[in-house]
Amino acid sequence: MHTPLYQHFEQxxxxSPALREELENRVTVQSFKKGELLHDADKVCTRSYFIRxxxxxxxxxxxxREISEYFSSEGEWVNSPKSFIQRQKDIYSIDTLEDTDTWRLEISDLGYLFDHFxxxxxYARLSMGTVFGHLMERITSMRFTSAKEKYDHFRAVYHDIYHRIPLGMVASYLGITQETLSRVRAEK
Amino acid sequence: MHTPLYQHFEQxxxxSPALREELENRVTVQSFKKGELLHDADKVCTRSYFIRxxxxxxxxxxxxREISEYFSSEGEWVNSPKSFIQRQKDIYSIDTLEDTDTWRLEISDLGYLFDHFxxxxxYARLSMGTVFGHLMERITSMRFTSAKEKYDHFRAVYHDIYHRIPLGMVASYLGITQETLSRVRAEK
DNA sequence: TTTTTCTTTTGACCTATATCAAAAACTACT
DNA sequence: AGTAGTTTTTGATATAGGTCAAAAGAAAAA
Structure with a gap:
């Protein structure tokens, strides 16, 4: 039942069986329709969602204007990072681009897991290390690069899902206008 | 003697006294002249340096051309993050802009500390969370911003040290040319 | 199917910043 | 102090990508 979640951790x-059981007990199924908000910037983010x-x-x-910070899909956790970690409001909201099924974990439950396991x-240190590397690469790919190079990098990073994301949202993610992105995409 | 290092952790x-002692035993003083390399991209990064x-x-x-990724000064750790975490080569080298005194920690010693404390x-999870926030802010500040706004953000982030960094290095950090940065700076 | 709304493309024009080149201002040796 | 090397500034010109506007295409609603 919770296999994808276990697989994620086991990267x-x-x-341990004990930790599996605790995870299973503390995680709640929650589904969202396309366009629904998982998190609103008005509030402190107290939940993390694992996308099934x-x-x-x-x-x-x-x-x-809405600026996309990043996208998350199957097999990843999503939350408003700074808000979630530092328990204060931040600028980010989260919504869905498709009907989405998640497992939800409350920050209090996560705190329990940190204290007892x-x-x-x-796990948190190592998985953050991975994301950390992605962020640094992204920063590099944003300096001294043409619109085309930015788009190519985006397609490489979001290889499996880039075609599911509307053009305007991709443009704001890349920091270029959608007109420019449309032209970049046309010449291929 | 190791007070600044302790203070860093205690953020x-x-x-515990035991952990203090282990830290103290495993850390080595190392000094560098201005312009010396702390780390060369040719090699895997196996050491982290705390800057005194x-x-x-x-x-x-x-x-x-040399592109600055970021700068570190008193009270911070520096290494080549991906290389250090994943024990593989990465593109980054590290050198000094001033004579620099450090405490050096080998990755094997850090591994020991992770295993026993x-x-x-x-600590690693929480401190990475802080850096994580900085990286996200930086990504935001690089999209849809003019050269002037980028420079203003840089001065805010590197408030205490920005005047110690040569203009050309600031420009490559920001992803703009040094000519543009020179002009931005002139009109104030 | 038809209408309405949202998204993407195309076109014309403009501006911020890059590029190339050279002068000026610092820094660091001898 | 004087010379050589490096860094920063200034100037002239070019261009990628922004802005504004409108048309075309797709998706959602009626």
């Missing part, structure tokens, strides 16, 4: 640590099926987008408002701390 | 966890005094720059080569795992 980084070995799950679907696609979500983390975004914020700048001058009244040191391997969870290790 | 995130409480250091001085200023270093993490950079890589693109088309024969679960609070070290917690």
């Amino acid at each position: 980084y640590i070995r799950l 099926k679907g696609l979500v987008r983390v975004f914020f408002l700048k001058d009244g 040191p391997e969870m701390e290790r | 995130y966890i409480r250091l 005094k001085g200023l270093v720059r993490v950079f890589f080569l693109k088309d024969g 679960p609070e070290m795992e917690r």
